[in-house]
Amino acid sequence: MSEPILYPLDIESLDLEGQGIAHHEGKVVFVAGALPGERVLARVTRRKPSFDKARLEQVLQPSAQRTTPLCPHFGVCGGCAMQHLEPAAQLATKQRALEDALIHIGRLSPRQILPALQGPSWGYRHRARLSVRLVHKKGGVLVGFRERGRSYVADIHECRVLPPHVSALLMPLRTLIASLSHPDRIPQIEVAVGDQATVLCLRHMEPLNEADLDHLRRFGADHHVIWWLQPKGPDTAHPLDPAQTDDLAYALPAYGLRMHYRPMDFTQVNPYINQALVARALMLLDVQPTDRVADLFCGLGNFSLPLATQAREVVGVEGSATLVARARQDAARQGLGERTAFTELNLFEVDADWLRGLGHFDRMLIDPPREGALAVAQALAALAPQERPRRVVYVSCNPATLARDASTLHHEGGWTLKAAGAVNMFPHTAHVESIAVFEP
Template identity: 55%
Template structure:
């Protein structure tokens, strides 16, 4: 007698997860069409969930039980990850296999481009990936002395909370920094100022680890001595911050070479200070710069503008190919620093860099007049903050729609846009394609922050 297979019956309240959003919430639909977001659930799982928030069109729920598990579910690599109270909020996707995480981010990029910008790339770039652990060379660690427990906490905040998680390890930090978390707790616990030390900012270079200690009252001699002892033992360079960012100073007596990172493919070394903006993930940054320049395909006779140039992370590599480069940045301080980095590299190379200059400009108030003032360029590299480059692309669109504004100025033939926010990239892409005479030839995701919901990406625009 042949056994007839029957479809498995689930409880009436079971939910079938269809997809996952960037908050790492599984997305399901009830029979009436209402969307249910389930924390901790993965695509293709069947789950039971506890609804804790209801609106007309959607509900939010927490995971109670996985009835059918996804093949992409993995055991989190960190004991502090989870949905429970007190869990660290630094990561959201450790329960999802690493390659599946990048697929989610690629899909988020494509969805944003289409739904927000009404554009689709002609071709998708392979995602840029790197190490899943030990990648986070920059971090802002909160510090709190818990009087009732008589101990210090150092780490990220708990999930959806202002409290500091009780972290004893963190695998996304470099191994040598991970090993310092407990010693840091013991150090601060012994300091007289332990109740007025709210934050430690971490910045790792290729050879130096710097920590910026925010202190809200002057440090005693004994506290300074404790910091020096810790620095000698753990090879840390302490910087002190008494008030705002402009008060950051290298601790008196601190030794060691300056912070820097290398871009070896271009023969470039980038000195930086611990509060300067640098990419969190140096492994990905090297690949990012290489791909951006390959896609820009700069020729030796071309002039290039690097918008939102920062310290010159793209500008100086561009100077190894172009005939002339202009770096434009909103911060006067970063313009000075990028100029210093150009001089430093020019003095330490066998082959000179192309003539390169840097100017400060409010890039959120761009106009066609300012575009003409900065001169025409054959290629653009655009790397804005999360707010995007709307004013810049809008000015470019005005130049395209009103030829009389150009007065001999020509738009760039190609733009490579590096983004840390898919929604503002989508908005700006919509302007470039529908109003500025470009087509989107390529786009792809960049996994700068594995295990988190953060999406970085890159897109290429060519004149139609």
């Protein structure tokens, strides 16, 4: 088979995966590693009826915003997609992606563009899932992220987006896993870094023997980490030392709170941006001491408990029974039990009658997963004007579903999109987090 032809391409924009977008002979071409404004030589690697995928071979005219990636594994490791783009330009790209989604999917624009939230570009990732593979051809056990566009584990020695003390564990973890009785039966390690503890949760598909446990204990003592073990599904995760069950927590110092969680619970990966995001959400909600506030998709209370320090009452609703229990426990622990109420419910199947049944809310915060909150948006759109909260703040991790839900609120219910802005929760990746404000 002949080598694919090299094409000169002019890169027009970036997609949400950080790929350069060009056109050639009437087709869209996605070029990994290329930046807007650049002229490049690229080799087509995959052809589809409506688009091609291409590999960047040479940059003929570089963008002024191109920068040298700090990580030596960039381009091989799939953990980051945008290290070659200057950080301020990354943020501008994400802001444009949000605005484009609102315009093209939602058919509306915010009245105000909020300043983008940003924090440290490196060492920010306090949550991660490290893949583990025994690969004899590469000298033994590999620990890290998958290669870009492939299922193989990248052969990395460091990771600049992980906290430095976690990055420094990548090579020692290789040695540790290789010393265990079944290194080929350990697929992953979950990393959770709290404000006072670092937890590693080991997924093991074969029972660990006493020698294995001794190896883990010594490693934990030497490297100041707490081990959890997960023999089967997420619900089976447990600490190697039961006395360390509640050691994992993160601080929200502006509200005098420490949020306790377990390594398998959902928490934001970036504690610096999370603190700023909570502060902005509460500022935009403009909560008053007499307000009754709803926090939908509340998780373990990341917004609920700070809200409870300012509002008369906060009602949190969440689909996970585990997280509901965690939120109740932490509210009681921090003296907010009487100002909070938490309920387990599938928020993808609610309607306006259910929402009315909860009673009137003065403010509402919505923080859904990537699937968005379509049923909630439809319920809000169906409420009569006097039944509606005075303000809704929507925190999103997917601009497409935010735009869809914003369209429902606006075009079906007459809600106004007052403001929206990007949140750089994941620097150097194409992930777009955002926040939006609606008023009836």
